[in-house]
Every structure is written in C-alpha cells, then in structure tokens.
Amino acid sequence: MARPLGPVRLRRTNYLTLFIGAILCLFIIYFLSHTGSSSQTTSATRPPTRKPAAKSSLIGERPPVRRFNLNNVTITPDPIGNREAVLILTPMARFYQEYWDNLLKLQYPHDLITLGFILPKTKEGNAATTALQAQITKTQKGSAKDRFRGVIIERQDFDPPLSSQDESERHKMENQKARRASMSRARNSLLFTTLGADTSWVLWLDSDIIETPPTLIQDLAAHDKPIIVPNCYQRYTDPATGKAAERPYDFNSWQDSPTAQQIAAKMGPDEIILEGYSEMATYRALMTYMYEVNGERNMEVDLDGVGGTALLVKADVHRDGAMFPPFPFYHLIETEGFAKMARRLGWHATGLPNYKVYHYNE
Numbered sequence: 001m002a003r004p005l006g007p008v009r010l011r012r013t014n015y016l017t018l019f020i021g022a023i024l025c026l027f028i029i030y031f032l033s034h035t036g037s038s039s040q041t042t043s044a045t046r047p048p049t050r051k052p053a054a055k056s057s058l059i060g061e062r063p064p065v066r067r068f069n070l071n072n073v074t075i076t077p078d079p080i081g082n083r084e085a086v087l088i089l090t091p092m093a094r095f096y097q098e099y100w101d102n103l104l105k106l107q108y109p110h111d112l113i114t115l116g117f118i119l120p121k122t123k124e125g126n127a128a129t130t131a132l133q134a135q136i137t138k139t140q141k142g143s144a145k146d147r148f149r150g151v152i153i154e155r156q157d158f159d160p161p162l163s164s165q166d167e168s169e170r171h172k173m174e175n176q177k178a179r180r181a182s183m184s185r186a187r188n189s190l191l192f193t194t195l196g197a198d199t200s201w202v203l204w205l206d207s208d209i210i211e212t213p214p215t216l217i218q219d220l221a222a223h224d225k226p227i228i229v230p231n232c233y234q235r236y237t238d239p240a241t242g243k244a245a246e247r248p249y250d251f252n253s254w255q256d257s258p259t260a261q262q263i264a265a266k267m268g269p270d271e272i273i274l275e276g277y278s279e280m281a282t283y284r285a286l287m288t289y290m291y292e293v294n295g296e297r298n299m300e301v302d303l304d305g306v307g308g309t310a311l312l313v314k315a316d317v318h319r320d321g322a323m324f325p326p327f328p329f330y331h332l333i334e335t336e337g338f339a340k341m342a343r344r345l346g347w348h349a350t351g352l353p354n355y356k357v358y359h360y361n362e
Helices: 016-046 096-104 123-140 174-192 214-222 256-266 316-317 334-344
Strands: 083-091 115-121 150-155 198-204 209-211 225-237 246-250 301-303 310-314 349-359
Touching: 016 198, 096 123, 115 123, 115 174, 123 150, 123 316, 150 334, 174 334, 198 316, 214 310, 214 349, 256 310, 256 334, 310 316, 334 349
Parallel strands: 083 115, 083 198, 115 150, 225 349
Antiparallel strands: 198 310, 209 349, 225 246, 225 310, 301 349
C-alpha cells in the first residue's frame, strides 16, 4: 500500500556554482581548439618522413633484367661482315710467348674476340698465369686495334693427374685416360662459364699452337661447317740432314674403321680407344696423313673424330649440349668423344687436311 508523501521542499539555485561551471567549460573548449590547430600547423609545416626500408643481408641489389633474342645471333660464312662475336678458349699449363704473338697477329677484329683461359694450380700453372697476365695487361693498355673485347682467366679447382707436362710424359699411353679426362673437365669448366648469349663461334686453340694463318678464323668459318678442324703439324730440324722439316702432330682427327669398331665391341664399359699408338692398331684413316703437298687448301673431308689443337665450333653446337666427355663415351673421350656426342645430336665434323697450323716443338 502506497505511503503518503510528506511536504516537498524546493532547493534554492546557487548562482555562484553556475558561474564557475560556465568559466570552466569555456576554458576546456579554448584549450581543445588551440591544441588541435597547433598540431595541424606543425604537421603542415613538417616535411613527411618515411621509415627506411630494411635491407636483407642475404639478398643484394638486384641486377636489371636483360633480354637476349638468340634469333638475332647470326652464324654465317661471313663473320667479319656480320660482326659476329668469337670466343677463343685455351686450356693452358705452360705459357709460350709464340702463342701470344700469334694470337695478336690474327686479323679478325679484336673488338669481336673474347679470350678465355683456364690454368692448373701448380708451380708451372702459377708461372704461366703470371706470364699470361703480364701480356694481357700490356695488350689491353696498348694500341686500340690490338685490344680484345674481353679476357677471362680461370683456375682449375682440381689437381692435374700428371706432375710433369713434358711432351714425353704427356703422350705415354698409360697416362692418356687420366690426362684426357682431366683435360675434358678443364675444357667443360671453361666453356660453361664463358659462352655468352651473343657468341657465334668458339675457337678452341691449344696454348702450344704457335703458328697459324692470320686469317684462321674467317678461313675456317667460310666453310660454314658446324665443326671444322685444320691439320696440325710440327716444325723441327731433321737430324739426318740438318735442314728444317715438318712432321704430323695431331692424330685425333680421323675417319672410323671396321677394325676400330671391332676393338670397341670387345671392350669393357670403362675402356677407351686411343689413336696413334702401335699397341692399339685401329687402321683408321688419319687426316694428318691426307695432306697433299700441292693440294687444294680448302679441300674438305668428313671426320668421325677430331683433335682440339685448333678447332672451330659453331656456338649452337655447344648450346645444344655437345661437350667434352671426361668419361668413356662410346669408348671415346675428350675431343674425340665430343665429335661423337655432336654427331649424336645431329652435327657433323669436317677436316681440312691441306690447311695447316703448327705445334710448338719441345
């Protein structure tokens, strides 16, 4: 039940309290509006700052994207007229000044030639590297017409199988498999790291080739063959007559024979056929003996095996995957194995028995 309320008393308004409250409200409004305008002014006058992006310690500056259209790389019988880039590759154990002098005499434009070298980390290899660097520095600082487009020097990351590079030791039959397997590794290392996107031709030139025609590159390229090799001879003094003479040197350029194929058929998987040794008579037709004294210099012969003393290869052959097997490949190894591998890829080798280059005579 509701209880009746008593009499109600109204409170008197305190005007002093109202006045103080009004002053306090005005102060708060002024403070807030002043602070907002100050912050806007400061932010308007202060330049914008950006936090620097953190750089990864693992990823460096990214190089610009480069595009190469290999359809624009020509490989023609007129390499000078078409300004085609040539890569000259030389595995080097010893430095011969005659090799370098002959290189400088090449009449192919040097601004289209890149040189690549690979040398072993041995006492002889170190001496060869020092001598080579001295000649490169002299040439690249010399006359503009002699300067090459580029020079690359590499050192082998594996030990050579032979302690001596004397000719008699190098050509012992029992040393051939290990020596040529090592040579294959050196050639492949050099090739895979130097072949450029714009390279048209690769000239393999041994460091002991000391005499070639000055027009070697354009002469060989004019035949328009994927693989072409000249005949390698050696000048010497005939002890019987005391007169200057010549003799065959490279026996690795040949046409196969039924006898060699029969020998291969009886071999184990890790055995190789070697050419130029009486202990293994293959009866192959050797290009070195096809030379004719008054023969046509540009006469061509088909080859099944090639030597590497001077060997011109269209760059597309290497791009297709043809390299120098450091293992028995159809019982062949190194340059002879390269010719076999190239043939399996559809490329054929050609020889020029009457076109000579000359090897150093030790």
